[in-house]
Amino acid sequence: MGPLVLNGFISSNWNLLIAVFIGMAFGFLLESSGFSSSRNIAGVFYGYNFVVIRVFFTAVIVAMVGLLYMGYFGWVNLSQIFILPTFLPSMITGAVIMGVGMIIGGFCPGTSFTAITIGKIDALVFAIGLYIGIFFFAEGYPFLEKFYLSANLGHVTLADVTGISLGWWALIFTVFALASFWITASIEKKVRKRIKDYKF
Amino acid sequence: MENSIKKNNEKYINPYLGGVLLGIVMLISIFISGRELGISGSVRNTVVETAKVISPKAAENSTYYKKFLKKDTSPMSNWLDYEVLGVFLGGLLSGILFKRIKKPFIEHGKSITAKRRLIYALIGGILFGFGTRLGRGCTSGAALSGASTFSYGGVVVMFVLFGSAFAVAYFFRKLWV
Numbered sequence: 001m002g003p004l005v006l007n008g009f010i011s012s013n014w015n016l017l018i019a020v021f022i023g024m025a026f027g028f029l030l031e032s033s034g035f036s037s038s039r040n041i042a043g044v045f046y047g048y049n050f051v052v053i054r055v056f057f058t059a060v061i062v063a064m065v066g067l068l069y070m071g072y073f074g075w076v077n078l079s080q081i082f083i084l085p086t087f088l089p090s091m092i093t094g095a096v097i098m099g100v101g102m103i104i105g106g107f108c109p110g111t112s113f114t115a116i117t118i119g120k121i122d123a124l125v126f127a128i129g130l131y132i133g134i135f136f137f138a139e140g141y142p143f144l145e146k147f148y149l150s151a152n153l154g155h156v157t158l159a160d161v162t163g164i165s166l167g168w169w170a171l172i173f174t175v176f177a178l179a180s181f182w183i184t185a186s187i188e189k190k191v192r193k194r195i196k197d198y199k200f
Numbered sequence: 201m202e203n204s205i206k207k208n209n210e211k212y213i214n215p216y217l218g219g220v221l222l223g224i225v226m227l228i229s230i231f232i233s234g235r236e237l238g239i240s241g242s243v244r245n246t247v248v249e250t251a252k253v254i255s256p257k258a259a260e261n262s263t264y265y266k267k268f269l270k271k272d273t274s275p276m277s278n279w280l281d282y283e284v285l286g287v288f289l290g291g292l293l294s295g296i297l298f299k300r301i302k303k304p305f306i307e308h309g310k311s312i313t314a315k316r317r318l319i320y321a322l323i324g325g326i327l328f329g330f331g332t333r334l335g336r337g338c339t340s341g342a343a344l345s346g347a348s349t350f351s352y353g354g355v356v357v358m359f360v361l362f363g364s365a366f367a368v369a370y371f372f373r374k375l376w377v
Binding site for chain 2: 002003006010020024027028039056059061086091096099105106108114117120121130131133134138139144155156
């Protein structure tokens, strides 16, 4: 049955309107969860605010389990779903650079966009930086292309790579997420006691 | 902006509720459109569009831009741009609802000036933007959506991105604490 658009249940014109609504829900949740503040985001890495971990991992495990159920009930044809392709050398490098960019800039792209809407100039400057960074990449692409496309594993899932089924992976992630919620909550409690000039 | 540092009276929704709802939004997106949430791809689209407007010839000849120029006629390729438009609207709606919309201001840690914060925001943005292309997406498109759909690369990006930020956090602690 699903994805409804891909299988002709909804026309592709409606799809763009639906995209706006899905984006709205996404933006609303990012802002209302506190991701429009760079200090909330950076808090993860200094132990005083783990809200990012809570929202992020909860969303991942809900989506993982939900996706498997939707496939099991036949609501969604899982083979039609986009699986991000894997190119380990370039993706690991990119993720390292993104991590450094997140600490220095205090945002990631989506969170900076929601922070712009509530009037944060630092978020706007970060977004301008994103544009410049992508422009640099596009201009430098001829030199990067070989590295960018190296070690293409294709659209592989964890099950393809490890031989362990997706159901097990969903369980592993759920346990991992619950453990991380528990551990980070106790870290947060200790760190917050030490920070005196910031009221939580 | 010193006041915003001393007190954090902002009203946020429960993070676990936010996470569950975000997970459901991803599932709805997949169920209806067969698409996953993303952000940085639309910034790339903007860069490609700019290149096309400023110098169409050069864009045609560029190895990178021409990968994206042809597809622009199909509405599916705009899905992400409409979704990102929605992200702005949704953020605005939440800002209005929770009374967080303020006159434009700069949020920064107590140890740095507003100007310094902006310089770092720009550098961080440039790095992050560059990284998104190598990583095939950002925290949303690669880490969140990738991991949620069990993509091997997505899971790797998620852990490496957070791990990298954690590894260098000590050197930039003045910015935040």
